Amino acid sequence: MDYKYIEQLIDRYFACETSNAEERILKAFFSQSEVPAELQKYADLFCYEEEAHEDVLGEDFDQRVLSRLEADGDVLELHVKVKKMTFAERFRPLGRAAAAVAIVVLIGGSIHRAYVTSSIEPINQDGYATLNGGDGLEKAKDQTPVNAVLDNEKLATTTDSIGEASKVN
Amino acid sequence: MKEIDFRHDLLPLKDKLFRLALRITLDRPEAEDVVEDVLVKTWEMRNSPEMQEIKNLESYCLTMTRNLALDRAAKKEAQNVSLDELTDAGQGGTEDEGRPKIVPFQIADTSVLPDQRLEYEEKYQWVHDLFLQLPEKQRSVMQLRDIEEHSYQEVAEILQITESDVKVTLFRARQALKQLILSTKRNGL
Numbered sequence: 001m002d003y004k005y006i007e008q009l010i011d012r013y014f015a016c017e018t019s020n021a022e023e024r025i026l027k028a029f030f031s032q033s034e035v036p037a038e039l040q041k042y043a044d045l046f047c048y049e050e051e052a053h054e055d056v057l058g059e060d061f062d063q064r065v066l067s068r069l070e071a072d073g074d075v076l077e078l079h080v081k082v083k084k085m086t087f088a089e090r091f092r093p094l095g096r097a098a099a100a101v102a103i104v105v106l107i108g109g110s111i112h113r114a115y116v117t118s119s120i121e122p123i124n125q126d127g128y129a130t131l132n133g134g135d136g137l138e139k140a141k142d143q144t145p146v147n148a149v150l151d152n153e154k155l156a157t158t159t160d161s162i163g164e165a166s167k168v169n
Numbered sequence: 170m171k172e173i174d175f176r177h178d179l180l181p182l183k184d185k186l187f188r189l190a191l192r193i194t195l196d197r198p199e200a201e202d203v204v205e206d207v208l209v210k211t212w213e214m215r216n217s218p219e220m221q222e223i224k225n226l227e228s229y230c231l232t233m234t235r236n237l238a239l240d241r242a243a244k245k246e247a248q249n250v251s252l253d254e255l256t257d258a259g260q261g262g263t264e265d266e267g268r269p270k271i272v273p274f275q276i277a278d279t280s281v282l283p284d285q286r287l288e289y290e291e292k293y294q295w296v297h298d299l300f301l302q303l304p305e306k307q308r309s310v311m312q313l314r315d316i317e318e319h320s321y322q323e324v325a326e327i328l329q330i331t332e333s334d335v336k337v338t339l340f341r342a343r344q345a346l347k348q349l350i351l352s353t354k355r356n357g358l
Contacts, residue, residue: 014344020318051293055184057201065205074212
């Protein structure tokens with residue numbers, strides 16, 4: 001494998017020409033287990049830099065500092081902040097909740113109504129008629145059940161008569 | 170700077186401050202004390218007008234950590250009294266029958282115990298020792314740049330020096346390490 005790029009980065013590192021990102025590349029490269037022999041001498045330096053970052057203070061330190069602050073009479077008012085509230089302020093969250101509920105109810109109600117009315121309402125033939133152009137309106141008006149039956153009868157008789165006529169011929 | 174919260178703004182900085190303090194004091198309990206002082210001092214000053222002008226709390230705390238650590242290191246240096254001075258002090262005042270009274274004096278052994286060494290220090294002991302050979306300024310620049318990955322500008326702000334000074338110091342530190350690495354490796358270590 002070609003390690004020209006890494007070698008170049010190392011040279012630039014020692015010349016202080018590398019960016020933070022390039023230095024991270026070097027650390028990542030050397031933290032892998034297989035490093036070519038000729039670069040091995042630098043491996044420990046970058047691994048050390050990487051691992052030195054993990055040197056941390058324990059929980060006992062936190063306790064020590066916090067108890068020192070407490071001993072100094074400095075009780076941390078971190079999570080409990082005492083704040084004077086007016087009557088209106090106190091009920092503001094409640095108002096917000098009520099508003100949220102109202103919105104949900106209103107939207108829910110209107111959706112429900114839209115759904116229910118659309119399923120109950122009979123099919124409006126006006127829409128169908130306009131789709132089929134101007135004269136569709138007249139046709140649609142003729143399309144009552146009685147007319148439909150009559151039309152079909154007419155159709156039946158005509159086809160029958162065509163059949164009969166062809167038989168005759 | 171907006172209102173500071175101890176647990177959320179200051180306490181999370183402890184590790185970074187500790188690592189910088191440790192680079193300067195080279196002594197873990199001492200470094201812990203420095204960090205504790207920095208955190209408490211910053212917290213107590215949170216309402217002062219000086220604090221309102223701080224833009225970067227982390228840089229501010231790192232600067233304070235370095236200054237306190239340097240103070241402590243200097244004081245410790247001053248405490249290192251020579252043995253001659255000790256016997257002189259013992260002679261003063263209580264001189265009866267013309268014989269100097271020998272005052273038993275015990276000096277605490279502050280060297281690091283083997284079990285106090287951390288894993289990374291043990292594994293990369295020789296690199297750690299190379300770091301110790303660098304002067305403090307170079308160690309601090311290396312710590313902030315190579316270990317904490319700060320930009321040149323941030324390092325300059327923390328150490329209160331110019332950016333070009335940071336680059337020069339870092340260049341010297343890295344070159345010194347390179348030479349040390351090459352000479353160490355050549356000796357077959």
